[in-house]
Amino acid sequence: MLDAVELTQTLIRFNSVSSLSNIPISDCLQERLEHIGFEVEQVRYRDASGTEKASVVARKGKGNGGLALLGHSDTVPVAGWQKDPFDPIIENDKLYGRGSCDMKGSVACMLAAAESFTTENLKAPIYIVVTADEEVGCQGAREVVAHSRLFNEFDLRYGVIGEPTLMQVVRAHKGAVALRATAHGRAAHSSTGKGVNANLIMIPFLVEMKAIYDQLTWDPALFNYDFDPPFSDWNIGINDGGIALNMTAPQSVCTVYYRPMPGQDQQALMDRARQAAKRCDVELAIVKTGDPFMTPLESQIVQAAMKSVDADRAHTVPYGTDGLVFGARLELVVIGPGDIKQAHTIDEWMAIDQFDVAIRVYRDMIERFCIAA
Numbered sequence: 579m580l581d582a583v584e585l586t587q588t589l590i591r592f593n594s595v596s597s598l599s600n601i602p603i604s605d606c607l608q609e610r611l612e613h614i615g616f617e618v619e620q621v622r623y624r625d626a627s628g629t630e631k632a633s634v635v636a637r638k639g640k641g642n643g644g645l646a647l648l649g650h651s652d653t654v655p656v657a658g659w660q661k662d663p664f665d666p667i668i669e670n671d672k673l674y675g676r677g678s679c680d681m682k683g684s685v686a687c688m689l690a691a692a693e694s695f696t697t698e699n700l701k702a703p704i705y706i707v708v709t710a711d712e713e714v715g716c717q718g719a720r721e722v723v724a725h726s727r728l729f730n731e732f733d734l735r736y737g738v739i740g741e742p743t744l745m746q747v748v749r750a751h752k753g754a755v756a757l758r759a760t761a762h763g764r765a766a767h768s769s770t771g772k773g774v775n776a777n778l779i780m781i782p783f784l785v786e787m788k789a790i791y792d793q794l795t796w797d798p799a800l801f802n803y804d805f806d807p808p809f810s811d812w813n814i815g816i817n818d819g820g821i822a823l824n825m826t827a828p829q830s831v832c833t834v835y836y837r838p839m840p841g842q843d844q845q846a847l848m849d850r851a852r853q854a855a856k857r858c859d860v861e862l863a864i865v866k867t868g869d870p871f872m873t874p875l876e877s878q879i880v881q882a883a884m885k886s887v888d889a890d891r892a893h894t895v896p897y898g899t900d901g902l903v904f905g906a907r908l909e910l911v912v913i914g915p916g917d918i919k920q921a922h923t924i925d926e927w928m929a930i931d932q933f934d935v936a937i938r939v940y941r942d943m944i945e946r947f948c949i950a951a
């Protein structure tokens with residue numbers, strides 16, 4: 579029998595911080611998945627800096643329907659750790675290590691849950707998908723949707739994203755859109771009067787970005803009370819490169835991270851930002867990672883998940899997951915072991931008792947979608 583804690587420890591020993599290649603951990607996952615009867619495909623690509631990445635797509639069984647268990651193998655960086663982030667240890671019933679909670683532990687639980695099902699007793703397939711680059715824009719998930727043979731061969735409708743929710747059912751999260759505005763000036767000693775200060779070009783654009791922020795956070799017409807907070811994130815960053823006090827800035831950059839909610843007119847806000855950029859003579863690039871998803875309460879996946887954990891309600895969360903991408907294709911819930919409070923932290927851990935709970939719930943959901951189907 580596959581030991582999920584042992585497999586998590588094995589996965590933690592691979593340093594798979596998003597900036598590095600995740601090929602070694604993907605090869606390990608492929609071997610373990612094949613060992614428990616999955617057909618496995620690696621969807622490989624090069625990221626923006628030329629580093630080779632792989633999303634692992636595995637399927638046991640054939641035909642339409644079934645259930646996808648969705649995870650990622652990359653992690654956030656590890657600055658400031660007291661412990662060795664890649665040498666997992668168990669202390670006080672907690673497993674410490676980078677990725678223990680977000681989300682190598684969860685991936686290990688998916689394998690442990692799927693192990694006992696054989697192709698002969700499956701009426702519909704089980705998928706396990708472990709993407710690259712979830713923490714940095716979900717490129718791995720996009721590659722799966724665009725290029726995976728196994729993922730796209732049959733008609734798959736339901737998915738479970740195993741991000742840490744302490745095994746509570748989450749049926750919605752916000753979307754993600756990144757805006758980057760750049761104003762160009764000319765560097766000079768400020769005393770000469772010969773420079774062009776890019777910050778002065780940027781300021782009127784910032785005023786408009788602040789106006790949008792104010793509206794998003796004060797105008798109830800833009801609120802969605804299914805979420806906490808009920809307003810969208812519109813997080814403004816400013817950067818002129820930290821130049822000397824007596825130099826005119828040659829470049830000034832404003833970034834905005836926007837988390838749209840279902841029902842919000844994203845297009846109107848983007849148009850407003852584009853018009854402001856044009857008026858103020860700043861360059862604007864808009865990169866959308868994905869739309870929000872909100873699976874109806876009556877959807878079979880939400881109802882099944884609530885029964886599996888014996889809950890009478892489903893939640894929403896303000897952060898994003900690979901659901902930004904998969905939500906356009908599948909009806910999703912997010913449900914996974916561990917607490918989101920420990921994700922991305924120094925000395926990240928997961929409570930050992932979460933493993934058995936997650937394995938039992940994932941097994942139960944596989945039975946509902948792949949056996950009873």
Ligand SMILES: [Zn+2]
Pocket residue numbers: 650680681712741
């Ligand atoms: Zn995660």
